[in-house]
Amino acid sequence: MNIKNYINGEFVNPIKNQWIDNYNPSIGEVYGKIPNSSEEDVEKAYQAAKNAFPSWSKTTLNERSAILSKISFLIKDKLEFLAKAESKDNGKPLTLAKAVDIPRASSNFQFFANAITQFASEAHESVGLNAVNLTLRHPIGVVGCISPWNLPLYLFTWKIAPAIAAGNCVVAKPSEVTPMTAFLLGEICNEAGLPKGVLNIVHGLGSTTGQAIVSHPNIKAISFTGGTSTGARIARIAAPMFKKLSLELGGKNPNIIFADCDYDKMLETTVKSSFANQGQICLCGSRIFVEESIFDRFKVDFIKKVSNLKVGIPVDPETNVGALVSKSHLEKVNSYIAIAEAEGGEILFGGHEVNVEGGENGYYLQPTIIEVKSNKCKLNQEEIFGPVVTIMSFKNEEEALTLANDVPYGLSATLWTNDLNRTMTMTQEIQAGIVWVNTWLMRDLRTPFGGIKSSGVGREGGFEALRFFSEPKNICIEYK
Numbered sequence: 001m002n003i004k005n006y007i008n009g010e011f012v013n014p015i016k017n018q019w020i021d022n023y024n025p026s027i028g029e030v031y032g033k034i035p036n037s038s039e040e041d042v043e044k045a046y047q048a049a050k051n052a053f054p055s056w057s058k059t060t061l062n063e064r065s066a067i068l069s070k071i072s073f074l075i076k077d078k079l080e081f082l083a084k085a086e087s088k089d090n091g092k093p094l095t096l097a098k099a100v101d102i103p104r105a106s107s108n109f110q111f112f113a114n115a116i117t118q119f120a121s122e123a124h125e126s127v128g129l130n131a132v133n134l135t136l137r138h139p140i141g142v143v144g145c146i147s148p149w150n151l152p153l154y155l156f157t158w159k160i161a162p163a164i165a166a167g168n169c170v171v172a173k174p175s176e177v178t179p180m181t182a183f184l185l186g187e188i189c190n191e192a193g194l195p196k197g198v199l200n201i202v203h204g205l206g207s208t209t210g211q212a213i214v215s216h217p218n219i220k221a222i223s224f225t226g227g228t229s230t231g232a233r234i235a236r237i238a239a240p241m242f243k244k245l246s247l248e249l250g251g252k253n254p255n256i257i258f259a260d261c262d263y264d265k266m267l268e269t270t271v272k273s274s275f276a277n278q279g280q281i282c283l284c285g286s287r288i289f290v291e292e293s294i295f296d297r298f299k300v301d302f303i304k305k306v307s308n309l310k311v312g313i314p315v316d317p318e319t320n321v322g323a324l325v326s327k328s329h330l331e332k333v334n335s336y337i338a339i340a341e342a343e344g345g346e347i348l349f350g351g352h353e354v355n356v357e358g359g360e361n362g363y364y365l366q367p368t369i370i371e372v373k374s375n376k377c378k379l380n381q382e383e384i385f386g387p388v389v390t391i392m393s394f395k396n397e398e399e400a401l402t403l404a405n406d407v408p409y410g411l412s413a414t415l416w417t418n419d420l421n422r423t424m425t426m427t428q429e430i431q432a433g434i435v436w437v438n439t440w441l442m443r444d445l446r447t448p449f450g451g452i453k454s455s456g457v458g459r460e461g462g463f464e465a466l467r468f469f470s471e472p473k474n475i476c477i478e479y480k
């Protein structure tokens with residue numbers, strides 16, 4: 001099936017008629033083509049967005065909210081269809097796409113449909129000066145949204161929903177590796193009555209199509225989720241043009257386990273936080289630190305649980321671990337496993353590709369546990385973004401904190417303890433944008449989401465996203 005660009009409410013071929021293969025990673029075969037869009041396609045999308053802006057930015061909040069709610073409803077209504085498309089395109093288990101990816105894409109639209117009706121302007125009375133200040137928030141204009149392949153529709157809509165809710169028009173690009181559900185979203189937007197040109201989706205390579213969005217002088221804000229090095233490249237291009245930038249980048253998140261935790265709950269959750277979505281979630285706890293007194297017990301129990309995970313084809317309801325997203329990504333993850341031993345690491349479980357029935361040429365890898373001796377090794381310092389976790393023991397809170405913070409990243413962290421004082425001191429010292437205590441990946445969409453250090457700049461979620469996608473203007477009125 002050939003995917004097309006969605007520009008001005010219509011599905012169109014790329015101007016230069018160039019195409020890229022789209023792979024089904026669960027069988028390693030091409031199953032369609034996607035546009036290899038050029039600068040000209042991005043310009044066409046920009047013009048459509050620019051023309052739609054004057055009218056869209058003046059729609060009432062109720063009108064916008066109603067359209068966003070309709071999109072949310074239609075996503076939910078097509079859950080089965082969208083989940084199958086997502087799973088085929090990405091390799092993730094169908095059960096996961098049904099339970100997480102598609103419901104969350106629907107929630108993103110519903111959340112911002114509601115949030116925009118509650119997003120208030122501010123007034124400051126300058127007491128004694130006979131003046132009042134209004135702070136109004138206007139939409140920016142045309143904005144760019146660029147998303148990665150790991151949670152395709154989930155992260156694509158996490159940007160688009162607040163952008164259009166705030167009255168902007170959008171030129172968006174999903175990852176070239178997983179374009180399908182973004183393409184299907186176009187049809188949903190038409191069905192929901194989103195006016196032409198409010199959302200434009202251009203498919204293609206990051207280095208050309210993505211870069212053309214970032215370099216466009218009149219696309220005034222860029223919301224990007226992806227790798228840290230891509231984020232740095234985008235920042236270099238965007239900074240001299242003074243664009244607003246929101247960068248959600250990589251992570252190397254610590255999962256810190258104290259002996260006083262609820263052990264069974266911790267074990268169960270740690271299996272998920274290590275290997276959900278084949279470990280391809282920026283929030284996965286890829287560095288596990290365990291208090292010395294329970295380290296040996298944890299190793300035995302964790303290996304046992306992980307060995308029960310079924311690596312299989314995404315459509316099998318029993319599958320826990322599906323295919324990695326692409327051959328090149330599989331090779332990247334494998335290259336880290338290869339250096340483990342050279343770095344003094346010991347592979348406690350996994351480490352090999354798996355031949356899966358029904359997916360013989362697919363990109364399957366065993367969930368892999370590696371015991372490392374030092375946090376300084378590459379395995380602990382660099383983002384692997386696959387089904388690979390490292391484990392290490394620690395002696396006390398101080399050492400746990402040092403290990404947790406000793407990475408360039410600062411996206412999220414998980415802490416397992418039932419000690420209130422420890423919880424309070426450690427959560428304040430851990431260098432991360434999000435800290436979960438006795439849970440993982442529990443999300444309240446009102447909360448700010450994002451990282452510090454090399455994990456990014458800015459926050460998404462709740463009113464933070466609406467603030468990002470709007471420009472504040474102070475109006476000061478003096479009266480007699």
Ligand code: NDP
Pocket residue numbers: 146147148149150155173174175176177204205206207209210211212214225226227228230231233234248249250251281282283383385411450451455456
């Ligand atoms: P990439 O950085 O390779 O790509 C992300 C997106 O940017 C894709 O759409 C990509 O297109 C595009 N892109 C690539 N190069 C450029 C460029 N020069 N200019 C503009 N756009 C470009 O990341 P991945 O897709 O490999 O995703 C994995 C990464 O995303 C991991 O590092 C992960 O941690 C991070 N991530 C962060 C999250 C967070 O919230 N902090 C959440 C999820 C993932 P194409 O695919 O076509 O190359």
